[in-house]
């Protein structure tokens with residue numbers, strides 16, 4: 001159950017009520033919100049006098065549910081807003097990893113030239129092998145900050161584990177939680193304390209319920225700025241790297257109030273079909289796309305097979321605009 005307390009309830013009263021009800025509490029627009037387990041189905045007597053409004057939930061998808069808030073939440077990404085009444089579909093692109101100053105400068109200059117507002121690059125890479133490139137760490141984050149200073153980008157970078165989550169929160173404008181990290185409570189709790197937007201990726205073996213419940217950890221910690229990212233799940237199919245779950249996206253759109261970003265790059269894993277898949281994603285009317293692009297994919301230190309060449313990305317961007325327009329949206 002979600003309980004909006006009256007404006008007259010102060011912090012210590014909210015804390016006391018939360019303790020008695022075994023509820024989580026957080027502040028939202030100057031008022032306190034309590035969230036109990038969804039098994040609570042009627043408003044407890046002792047909180048009635050302090051309550052403005054309450055919502056009974058049928059599962060622990062509560063703050064993220066359409067039942068609580070019908071409209072998709074707005075999230076501010078630099079000077080671009082997504083969700084809410086906007087019809088924006090933001091393109092977040094850049095290389096899989098920040099590899100060197102020369103590489104990220106070339107990428108940033110290219111993206112800026114195309115009018116891309118959100119530059120992505122990983123600095124802490126959650127690799128499958130310990131022998132592969134693990135990312136430049138803090139040095140990479142500093143290079144991304146330099147690109148922001150030069151071009152005004154919104155910087156998106158991923159966190160791999162809780163040891164460096166504060167560094168990513170400090171240097172990036174959007175914190176990406178990777179598919180392999182989305183269950184890490186140290187990360188989720190740190191991301192709940194900031195107000196920076198969080199791009200939460202779905203684990204490739206994660207149900208929709210578990211995925212949105214991970215988002216609930218961030219929302220119930222007081223950070224309302226969460227975006228859900230579908231990036232492909234593991235199925236029996238081996239010809240493609242993962243399977244982009246567009247059925248799941250339809251479910252998320254119908255049942256949650258969080259903006260949705262689609263990542264065709266990691267789903268397919270190969271560059272040949274990224275353009276087709278991106279168009280399908282835009283046609284679904286989602287809030288953003290995440291596409292990996294590298295100045296020379298043949299030498300990329302991670303995800304080489306899926307990153308688009310610059311000319312492929314330029315062509316794709318041109319093709320996405322009319323698709324977006326056809327479904328009443330704008331590519332930003």
Ligand code: PEP
Pocket residue numbers: 096122126158177178179180201231266
């Ligand atoms: C990435 O975005 O480069 C990445 C590693 O993604 P995922 O966590 O979805 O595998």
Ligand code: MN
Pocket residue numbers: 096097266292302303
């Ligand atoms: Mn990648």
